[in-house]
Amino acid sequence: MTNPLSGRSALVTGGTRGIGFAIAARLLADGAAVIVTGTRTDGVGPEGCEYRVADFGSRPALESFAEEVNRLDLDILVNNAAINKIASFAEIKPDDFDRILEINVRAAFRLCQAVVPGMRQRKWGRIVNIGSIFGKIGKELRGSYSTSKFALDGLTTALAAEVAADGVLANCISPGFIDTDLTRKILGDRGIEELVARVPIGRLGEAKEIAAFVAWLVGPENTYISGQNIAIDGGFTRV
Numbered sequence: 001m002t003n004p005l006s007g008r009s010a011l012v013t014g015g016t017r018g019i020g021f022a023i024a025a026r027l028l029a030d031g032a033a034v035i036v037t038g039t040r041t042d043g044v045g046p047e048g049c050e051y052r053v054a055d056f057g058s059r060p061a062l063e064s065f066a067e068e069v070n071r072l073d074l075d076i077l078v079n080n081a082a083i084n085k086i087a088s089f090a091e092i093k094p095d096d097f098d099r100i101l102e103i104n105v106r107a108a109f110r111l112c113q114a115v116v117p118g119m120r121q122r123k124w125g126r127i128v129n130i131g132s133i134f135g136k137i138g139k140e141l142r143g144s145y146s147t148s149k150f151a152l153d154g155l156t157t158a159l160a161a162e163v164a165a166d167g168v169l170a171n172c173i174s175p176g177f178i179d180t181d182l183t184r185k186i187l188g189d190r191g192i193e194e195l196v197a198r199v200p201i202g203r204l205g206e207a208k209e210i211a212a213f214v215a216w217l218v219g220p221e222n223t224y225i226s227g228q229n230i231a232i233d234g235g236f237t238r239v
Contacts, residue, residue, distance in 0.1 A: 003031030004219045009074050013037045013054070013111070014081030015045045018180040019130065022207035023078055024049050026215045035072075037065075037081065056081055056107035057099055069114040073122075076218045077115045079108035079152075080130040084145045097144045104148035105155065112159055116168065125168035126218035129156050130210075133176045133233050149174070153229045160227030169226040171217055176233025179204040201234035 005027060015024040015036025025046040028034045036045030037054040045051050052068075055061040082104045085096050108129055119125025134142050135149025156172040163170065177183060177195055183204065187195065196203055210232055216222060231237050 004221075005076075005215075006031035008032045008076055008218075009035075009072065010076035010078065010218070011035045011037070011069065011072070011074050011111070011115075012045075012049075012078040012080055013056070013107070015049065016040070016043045016051075018182060019175060019178060019207045019210050020078075020080040021046060022211040023080060023214050026208070026211035027076065027078075027218070030215055030219065032076065054081075056103045059102075062107055062110055066110045066114040069111055070118070073118050074115050075119070075122075075125060077111060077125075077127045078130065078214060078218075079111060079128070081107060082130070082132075082148070084142075086141045086145075087143070088141060089143045092143050097147075100144040100148050101151070104145075105151045108152060109155055112155070112170075116159070116163060119168045120163060120166040123167040125163070126222070127156075127159070127168065127170040128214050128217055129153075129170070129172045131156075131172045131174040131229060133174050133231055133237050135172075136174050136229065136231055137237050156229065157227050164226045169217075169222065171226060172229040173210070173213060173217070174229055174231045174233070174237075175205065175210050176231065176236045177204050178210065179206055199234040199236050200239055203234070205232060205234060 010027045010032045012024040014020040016038040024034050024036045028048050034049040036049045037052050054065045129152050131152050132149045134146045135153050153172050160170040
């Protein structure tokens with residue numbers, strides 16, 4: 001299908017690198033007008049996207065941005081922006097925990113609130129919240145991050161139950177280990193080799209694979225999937 005998102009407008013948070021960048025590029029290629037956010041004043045998304053600075057760790061900045069989003073009449077929202085900080089459970093700093101929840105959950109919550117009224121009025125909308133396999137399974141040192149991603153899943157299911165009858169479909173997708181610069185920086189070659197040995201497909205995922213599924217979820221072919229949390233992980237969480 002050529003330009004399946006022609007005439008649609010989309011917001012992708014955290015769209016300057018990795019998965020967010022790939023999602024924004026794919027939605028743009030599919031014909032949508034795309035806005036991406038980042039925290040840097042000199043940040044950029046894929047060529048052709050509009051860029052907005054948004055610091056979701058700041059309550060005033062988030063509220064100001066949510067008000068702006070409410071006026072945009074967006075058709076598609078992809079909540080991708082997130083942070084992580086690894087620490088043993090007993091050593092998690094409350095301030096770090098709060099900041100992770102602020103950016104990973106509260107920002108998504110407020111932006112969903114900002115777009116939903118317009119979507120319901122127009123009887124069409126698509127929301128995709130980017131979770132993580134660590135919002136489906138547990139792992140040591142991920143107390144704050146897992147809490148945020150499990151919470152995002154709960155937010156998605158509750159939202160979907162309220163808005164599906166008005167033509168607004170909300171889903172969560174949970175990427176596994178994706179080949180990004182950040183993944184390679186954190187794990188290194190040896191860590192990636194050990195990890196890949198545990199993934200049934202036998203490789204890292206690619207950001208474009210995540211983007212392709214997001215594009216399908218927000219496109220015209222998806223008319224009946226809502227309230228789901230779908231892992232894209234090469235089978236990792238199922239074996």
